[in-house]
Amino acid sequence: MVKSLQGKSIILGITGGIAAYKAAALTSKLTQKGAKVHVIMTASAKQFITELTLQSLSKQRVFSDTFQERDPSSISHIDLADSADLVLIAPATANIIAKMAHGLADDMLSTTLLAVTAPIMVAPAMNVHMYQHPAVISNMDTLYKRGVQFIEPGEGQLACGYVGKGRLEEPETIVKVVENFFVRQQEKESGPLTGKKIVITAGGTVERIDPVRYISNDSSGKMGFALARAARAMGAEVTLIAARTDEAPPLDPAIHLVRVESAQDMYEAVMDxxxxxxxxxxxxxxxxxxxxxxxxxxxxKSGDTLTLELVKTTDILESLGKNKDKQFLIGFAAETGNAEFYARDKLIRKNLDLVVANDVTLEGAGFGTDTNIVKVYDIEGLVLDLPLASKDEVARQVLRLAADRVAGALL
Structure with missing residues (x-):
């Protein structure tokens, strides 16, 4: 068996739900993959599965009592927190999710969670109505905004007799999610953009008419956010400069977020x-x-008409192109027709290295969608033609192209 988790230290938190029985298989599979699994059980979890079972499978001491310290030279929950590469709560009851959201620490698991700086994954398991309760949804949203990752429960027959969403995901799937997490971590450390500083702009700028009215556009920020996620996954040091957007920016704390409003604000943030x-x-x-x-x-309001006098904003791309030194510059051209002509014209006039063109009138390629249809050009012509794909995939393809060219320029 390939030990894909060799050397990884994983805290497995087990809480009191019937799905706790699956934690035995999960512990076994993680251990077989090479992980050092430190199990922390709540008092309720011990009603469903024994410490001895999990100790036998993990070959490690199982923790359940904050005050059961066996080594006077250390504090167990701090040592565990400091050594963890990942914390996985499976199954996660509504109770532990609430404790995490509100910072409660009244047992070994919740106390350790407050001391952990490693990434946290939560695999909920509960009755379908509990899972859909506004309080649970609010608590999960709070944790999500803090960067906690969720492994969504499956749908099917629940122990309570209901059929619906709330069943703990199968151990095999959870292990695969954990493996993929560490693969992404490794890519960040040795990816094609490792050591590179990349700045990405996103969203639509806002030009104020008065305190309650403004001129803007339909940009949602989704493409820029996808680029930021992809750049981070490839190992780059990412700065995301975001104007008005329709959704929250990526939660990765390693992505430095700068919020701006107007075109002038963005110009200054970019030039800095x-x-x-x-x-x-x-x-x-x-x-x-x-x-x-x-x-x-x-x-x-006064009269039947209102006249606004508009003046040009500073062309940020043009300014960057004129002052380009070592930087690799990528622009976007969102058009409503004749996209190739306008995109290639922009590339030449503004001294870009690549321009990403899309016709926003095409279904699946407009503002606010999760997909895009793009063609990428350089000075020689078309270099990448992407049919309908997720914006995350578009971002990966565009940045791989940039990474190859930047790497080639350094040879």
């Missing part, structure tokens, strides 16, 4: 980081014009 970056990806939709004047108070 231009000299020091290796790759710049301008995926944001920046306003071409802004109101000449922005009222400090709400403009009151």
């Amino acid at each position: 980081r231009w000299t020091d970056c290796d790759i710049m990806v301008k995926a944001a939709a920046v306003a071409d014009y802004r109101p000449r004047q922005s009222s400090e108070s709400k403009i009151k």
